[in-house]
Amino acid sequence: MVVSVILLVGSPISAAGHDVYIDDFPLSISNYVTGGWQGPFGDGTGGTIAPTGDEMGVLLDGTTNALSYAIRRSQEMTDVNLTVDFAMMNRDMSVADQFSLLLAWKNSSYPGQSSCPPCLGPTPQSGIVVNFNIGRESVRVSEVTNSVTTEVAVASSALTVGGAHEARVDYSRGTVSVYLDTVRELVVTNLTKPAGVVGFMAYRVDVAVDSLRFDVPQSASDGSGNPSASPVSPWIIAVIAGAAGGAAVALAMGIVRRTKSRGNGE
Numbered sequence: 356m357v358v359s360v361i362l363l364v365g366s367p368i369s370a371a372g373h374d375v376y377i378d379d380f381p382l383s384i385s386n387y388v389t390g391g392w393q394g395p396f397g398d399g400t401g402g403t404i405a406p407t408g409d410e411m412g413v414l415l416d417g418t419t420n421a422l423s424y425a426i427r428r429s430q431e432m433t434d435v436n437l438t439v440d441f442a443m444m445n446r447d448m449s450v451a452d453q454f455s456l457l458l459a460w461k462n463s464s465y466p467g468q469s470s471c472p473p474c475l476g477p478t479p480q481s482g483i484v485v486n487f488n489i490g491r492e493s494v495r496v497s498e499v500t501n502s503v504t505t506e507v508a509v510a511s512s513a514l515t516v517g518g519a520h521e522a523r524v525d526y527s528r529g530t531v532s533v534y535l536d537t538v539r540e541l542v543v544t545n546l547t548k549p550a551g552v553v554g555f556m557a558y559r560v561d562v563a564v565d566s567l568r569f570d571v572p573q574s575a576s577d578g579s580g581n582p583s584a585s586p587v588s589p590w591i592i593a594v595i596a597g598a599a600g601g602a603a604v605a606l607a608m609g610i611v612r613r614t615k616s617r618g619n620g621e
Contacts, residue, residue, distance in 0.1 A: 373570040376430070380413040380564055381406035387425040387554065388463075394420035394471040402469060412565040417557035418445050422476055425564075426460060426554030433459070433550045436570040438523045443489065443516045445561040452490035452559040454514075458483040458526050461551035464502075476556070478502050481548050485524050485533055487514045489560065494533055496543045510541040519565075527572070 378386060384404070391402035401421025407414050415423040437456060446452040460482040466475035479499050486495040494512040497504050514520065514535055523534040529547035533540050553569060555562075 372573055373436070374573055375570050376568065378427075378567045380566060381410060383567075384413050384425065386429070387427055388465055388477075389423075389425045390465060390467075390469075390477070391415075391417075391421060391423035392466075392468055392471045392474060392476075394474065396420050402471075407563050412441075412563045414444075415555070415557035415560075415562045415564065417560045417562065418447055420447065420471075420559060422471075422474075422556065422558045424477055424554065424556040426457060426463060426465075426477060427552040429552065430569075431461075431550040431552055432569070432571050433548075434527045434572050435553065436523065436525045436527075437553055438521060438568040438570075439555060440519065440521055440565040440567075441555075442519050442563045442565075443514065443560055444563055446489060446516055447559040448490075449559055450490040451488075453486050453488040453557075454522075454560055454562050455487070455556045455558075456485040456522060456524055457552075457554040457556065458485070458524060458531075459548040459551035460554055461549055463552075478504075479551065482551055483526065483531060483546055483548060485522075485531065487512055487522065487535070489514050489516070494535070494540050496531055496533065496541060496546075498546055498548070507546070508541060508543040512540055513538065516560075 389404045391404065393402035397419045401416050401418055402423055403416045404413055404423050404425055405416075406412070413425070415425070417423050435458065437458060439456060441454070443454060460479045462480040463477045465477050466473075468475060480502055482499040484497040484499065484504065486497065488495055489512075492511060493509050494514075495506055496508045497506045512535060521536055525532040525534075529545055531543045531546055533542070553567070555564060555567070
């Protein structure tokens with residue numbers, strides 16, 4: 356397979372009325388604030404984010420009893436279509452096992468601790484959380500207002516451990532549509548939030564993330580009349596032909612090599 360890749364510096368790709376951005380990992384992790392913590396019953400490795408062993412992505416280490424996150428430093432958006440290619444590789448086998456996508460994340464705090472307690476994660480002033488709660492076989496949507504998180508919708512989810520997955524969240528005019536592997540799992544309305552950044556978070560699971568794509572409508576605005584998409588950083592890579600399919604295959608084939616051998620944590 357021939358793969359063509361163009362490195363963009365300071366400008367997005369425009370396609371069908373959208374500006375398209377792709378963060379390819381591990382190279383693009385420098386665009387993100389990263390962190391996490393490990394609980395008192397961990398195995399000594401949890402709460403971190405680092406390149407996968409085959410350099411095809413980044414591994415959010417959420418086991419055992421740990422949290423790991425990556426939140427973009429810039430690119431505030433209102434309406435956005437967010438797509439993440441990932442594989443869930445290990446879990447604690449608790450009801451709390453989950454992988455979350457973050458949208459419109461505004462004025463976030465970033466606790467500096469690396470252990471738990473105090474067990475504090477990043478908290479925005481406002482935002483939206485799309486949570487694939489594999490421990491309860493569900494997908495959940497919550498909104499954050501004045502730093503308080505409230506769950507607003509829940510549905511069953513087909514997410515499983517192992518194999519490559521694609522999660523997509525379309526956020527437009529206050530409506531959030533959640534897709535897993537092209538199947539729509541949940542729709543939620545009336546979630547209008549101010550512009551913010553995007554990110555992802557793992558709790559009690561190990562997740563390998565290959566890439567993150569966000570499509571921003573060219574007509575989207577931050578409410579002040581300015582475009583909601585700002586210039587991209589030098590580390591955004593646009594995949595022109597074949598790379599997306601190749602990356603998904605490589606991610607799935609690399610799961611056995613990257614999965615840590617460990618017991619189930621509580």
